Amino acid sequence: MELLFILLITAVAAALSLIPLGKRFAPLVTLVASLAVFFLSIQAALATLRGGEVVAIQDWLACDSLAALILLLAAFVGLTAAIFSWGYINAIVEPGDVRKIRRYYSRFNLFLLSLLAIPIFANVAMVWIAVELTTLFAVFLVSFESTPQALEAAWKFIVLTGMGAALALFGVLLLYWGLRLGHPGAFTWTGLLAAAPKMPAALRNTAFLFILIGFGTKVGLVPMHTWIPEAYSQAPSPICTLLSGIETSAVLYCILRLLPLFPRAAVSRAGMWFIIFGLISTGVAAFLMLKTKDYKRLFAYSTIEHMGIIMVGAGLGSFAAHLGAMLQIVAHAITKSLCFFAAGATLMATGTRNIPAIRGLIRISPLAGIFLMIGGLAIAGAPPFVVFLGEFSILKAGFVHGHYLVIGLLTLFIGVAFFSIMYQINQMVFGSPDIILIDEQSLFGRSTLPGRNILPPTCIIALIITCIPVIVCGVYLPDQLYQLLHNAAAVLGGYR
Amino acid sequence: MSDPDLLFSFLTKLNALTGGVFLLVAFGLVAIRQMLTCLRLYVFQSLLLAISALMLGYHYGSIHLFVVAGLTIIAKVFIIPWLLRRTVGYESYAKREISQAINIPASLLIALAITIFAYFIANPMLTAAHAGIFARVNLPIGLACLILGAFTVTVRREAVPQLLGILAMENGAFFAGIAIAPTLPLFAELAAAFDVLIIALVMGLLTMKIHKTLGKTAVGELIALKEE
Numbered sequence: 231m232e233l234l235f236i237l238l239i240t241a242v243a244a245a246l247s248l249i250p251l252g253k254r255f256a257p258l259v260t261l262v263a264s265l266a267v268f269f270l271s272i273q274a275a276l277a278t279l280r281g282g283e284v285v286a287i288q289d290w291l292a293c294d295s296l297a298a299l300i301l302l303l304a305a306f307v308g309l310t311a312a313i314f315s316w317g318y319i320n321a322i323v324e325p326g327d328v329r330k331i332r333r334y335y336s337r338f339n340l341f342l343l344s345l346l347a348i349p350i351f352a353n354v355a356m357v358w359i360a361v362e363l364t365t366l367f368a369v370f371l372v373s374f375e376s377t378p379q380a381l382e383a384a385w386k387f388i389v390l391t392g393m394g395a396a397l398a399l400f401g402v403l404l405l406y407w408g409l410r411l412g413h414p415g416a417f418t419w420t421g422l423l424a425a426a427p428k429m430p431a432a433l434r435n436t437a438f439l440f441i442l443i444g445f446g447t448k449v450g451l452v453p454m455h456t457w458i459p460e461a462y463s464q465a466p467s468p469i470c471t472l473l474s475g476i477e478t479s480a481v482l483y484c485i486l487r488l489l490p491l492f493p494r495a496a497v498s499r500a501g502m503w504f505i506i507f508g509l510i511s512t513g514v515a516a517f518l519m520l521k522t523k524d525y526k527r528l529f530a531y532s533t534i535e536h537m538g539i540i541m542v543g544a545g546l547g548s549f550a551a552h553l554g555a556m557l558q559i560v561a562h563a564i565t566k567s568l569c570f571f572a573a574g575a576t577l578m579a580t581g582t583r584n585i586p587a588i589r590g591l592i593r594i595s596p597l598a599g600i601f602l603m604i605g606g607l608a609i610a611g612a613p614p615f616v617v618f619l620g621e622f623s624i625l626k627a628g629f630v631h632g633h634y635l636v637i638g639l640l641t642l643f644i645g646v647a648f649f650s651i652m653y654q655i656n657q658m659v660f661g662s663p664d665i666i667l668i669d670e671q672s673l674f675g676r677s678t679l680p681g682r683n684i685l686p687p688t689c690i691i692a693l694i695i696t697c698i699p700v701i702v703c704g705v706y707l708p709d710q711l712y713q714l715l716h717n718a719a720a721v722l723g724g725y726r
Numbered sequence: 727m728s729d730p731d732l733l734f735s736f737l738t739k740l741n742a743l744t745g746g747v748f749l750l751v752a753f754g755l756v757a758i759r760q761m762l763t764c765l766r767l768y769v770f771q772s773l774l775l776a777i778s779a780l781m782l783g784y785h786y787g788s789i790h791l792f793v794v795a796g797l798t799i800i801a802k803v804f805i806i807p808w809l810l811r812r813t814v815g816y817e818s819y820a821k822r823e824i825s826q827a828i829n830i831p832a833s834l835l836i837a838l839a840i841t842i843f844a845y846f847i848a849n850p851m852l853t854a855a856h857a858g859i860f861a862r863v864n865l866p867i868g869l870a871c872l873i874l875g876a877f878t879v880t881v882r883r884e885a886v887p888q889l890l891g892i893l894a895m896e897n898g899a900f901f902a903g904i905a906i907a908p909t910l911p912l913f914a915e916l917a918a919a920f921d922v923l924i925i926a927l928v929m930g931l932l933t934m935k936i937h938k939t940l941g942k943t944a945v946g947e948l949i950a951l952k953e954e
Contacts (some may be wrong), residue, residue: 355914366921366928373932381936385945386930389888393876396895400872403899404851407906411855417911430854436847555881 232274233286233293233350236305238710239263239270240346244339253328256335257316263339264305264312267346271305274298279713289416290353291313291330295717297349299556300476300483302714303563304349307475308342310692311468312655313572317686318468318535321578322375334374334466341367341472352418357484358395358402361448364477365391372465372473383457383464390457391448398444404437404631419487426491438488438500442507448481450534451541452511459522462530463583464594467574470526471567474533479559482537486544486555490723497547504545505636510536512643519650525576525602528654529569532609536617542640543624549726552719558620560703560715565617568696569605575685576602576658580665585654590663597685599659601693606655610648616703734785738859741781745867748901751839752871755894756837756878757830759822761886765807768890768897771871772802775897779904788908790915794900795808797919806926813930815937827881827946837874839899844870861905868902871895882911883946885933892929896922937942 243263275298277284286290293301315338323330344363351357353612365388373384412428415421426434446455463469492500514533522528536558545556579595580588592599608615608720621644628637703711751771758764776798785793828836848866849858859863875895879888900918903910937943 353911353914355910356917359914359917362921363924366924369928369932373935376935376939378940381932381939382945384932385885385936388932389879389892389945392892392925392929393879393895396872396875396892396899399896399899400869400902403903403907403910406910407855410907410909417914430851432850432854436851 231286232270232277233284233291236267236270236274236301236346237291237343237350239266239341240339242337244343247335247339248332250328250332253320253331255506256332257312257319260312260335260339261316264309264342266343268305268309271298271301271346275302275714276710278717279710286350289418289421290356291350292352292418293350294359294721295714296483296486296556296721299559299714299718300349300480301346303560304345304476304480307471307563308566309347310567310571310696311471312338313688313695314471314574314692315468316688318466318578318689321686322466323594329638334371337367337371338469341371341469341571343367345472345476345480349483352420354402354405354417354419354422358399361398361445361484362395364480365395365448368465368469368473368477371469372461374466374469374609375464377464380464383460386457387461390454394444394447394454396444397443397447401437401440401444404433404440408437423490427493428594429491431496434491435496435499438491439503441488442485442503445481445485446507446603449478449485449537450511451507451537452514452534455511455515455534458534459518459527459530461526462533462570463524463526466545467526467570467577470529470570470573474529474570475563475567478533478537479540479563482540482559489544490721494725501545501547504541508538508541508543509636509639509643510546511535511541512640512647513538516643516647516650519647519654522654523585525585525654525658526570526573526583528585528651529573529609531567532569532647532651533562533566535643536566536609539621539624539640539644542636542721543627545627546631546633546636547724548625548627548631549719549724551624552629552722552724553715554620554623554625554627555717556719557623558617560711561616561620564696564699564703565605565608568601568693568700569609571689571693571696572598572601572605575689578685578689582665585658588665589661591659593663593684594665597693599691601697602655603659604697604700606651606659610651611644612648614704615700659667737781737785737861741778741860742863744774744778744781745863745901748778749867749870750816750872752878752894752898753834753837753888755887756833756874756881758806761821761884764887764890765810768893769807771894772798772806775871775901775904776803778864778901782864782908784907785860789907790910790912791904793912793933794904794915797915798900801919801923802893802897805923808830810889810928810930813934814943815934815940821884827883833877833881837877840873840877841870844873857906864905865902868898868900868905871898871901874898881925883944885929885936885943885945888945889926889929893922893926896925 246259278295278298283294347360367390369384373380408429409425410595413425450458512535515531519531540555543551575598579598613615613622754767776795779791779795847867872895875891878891883887
């Protein structure tokens, strides 16, 4: 029943957020709701550890280990984003504009609802609808600041992902056709798995390609990635964490679900597509990071890079590589949240998104500087952090099975990405303190003098909460989490 | 020839005709510059989708397809045009689109190539699935309209035709869908119809916001975010 409650609570919170009861009411409701959702999803995840699959409504709402992992991450990122939003949204809307705050939280909850629905829905057609709704609910969050740039970003976002969704819809309908040909079961992931041996190969392959390309636009695979840097640079930071940390992984989860449908002999061909798209995405993103002049764009490209790494890990096809990919999904979700929160803190402290304009951030705002440095190191894949663990296990798994070319290229791209991120972050964090405002007006109407802008306490709390797992999971994974990752990787059915 | 056979052959021919006109409308969306005409074409295309669903529903004896036809007519023939006129505003429709990324004869030629390509993709699937006569018409045409819609979005620079391109893509997917997935759960069908409505609403509102803020809706010319 947890699953039903998770959806209901978020939906109710979206409605309650619209009630005009002062400017603290909507954030408080959102916070309480996301906290409840977080505990319920922990419960659901633990239940999958005990019983394999949690079913709320047969054939409609159900969660296996892989889905529970995505659900847990969505709930965690949703919780921290709700905490961070409190201070951040207060800072960016004009004082007294309570309506805008209410509207923000209502849309935030709806967006979170659609994200939570992706792993919870069992019917594939409903999953497609949930994915489409993530776009539709997020559009006005991306254009929240109503600047011409934000509107342009929102338009590109909806046009590209709308096209992708239509292509994926065709793929989903083909899957349904294939299911009906030899099997009377329900149109769920498990039903598909049961029907897979009887499904004609031509149908399955075409459906796979349409879904890969269609949902690939949402995941941000190169060359369908162009909306990602634009939307991420314009959206408010807490929305970026949801878009980057969860939305991408949740949609990627839908693509990963297709992998077990292929028989052993054909899985390497599907895996080949994963590896090709993954390597291209990782490589292109790694080099684009070197050139960019906006730190939110930097993290956007890093999202594309990490999706590429996960795709390669999933495509390698061995159980160990799948385990690495699962770990990388977790690592990316929590670390990228930290990065975008730190980016939001930096934006609040300096008022600009321009990398060359900021020098000596560590003295302008020590907290923003320290967290940006930790986030940068962690996302680039420096050793003690959890991203390193994920990347290392993928590389090792590929190496053991002799995919030397793929692993060589991946290592090269990860190296370039590491260099790019550290080069850009170093430039901002160290040096003598200075903010050069070139073209952007001072945001938030706050002081542009160094050291004057103090971060709101809720933002600091959100930063600390996300920072803990980023550091801890790098050296120690709790047993239950490891077991969950293990079961989730087993769902993908890789060879041992 | 007995009566049901006659009816069957009549239905297949009528469905093929509907499919042909459906494809023609997709070509029209690529090329026609008058925006109000584009919107009318979209409505006409949705109507054709509903007609095809009715015929298939009669043939398969499927209540699902009758519901699909009803939902399509309510959502796409009545509500969406009304929504788009309300949100986008009349002045945006009265305009003609001046510049396109590719000129019209060239884009029609590409559209033709896309259609042939769609048949090329659809054929192996139809053979593998031993598809019936309706799927043989609807699948390739739906697929062609899906890709043509994507092509429309890329060559058009104005917001309204881009929006209609995306909606036409969904129409194409459903045109194939009614033949290959006639028994999709009703709840999913309802949700999908609702979903299309939200797409139209959200994109219409966004177009209005862009029009208000920037004074134009030529979204293809927005370059504020280009990186040097």
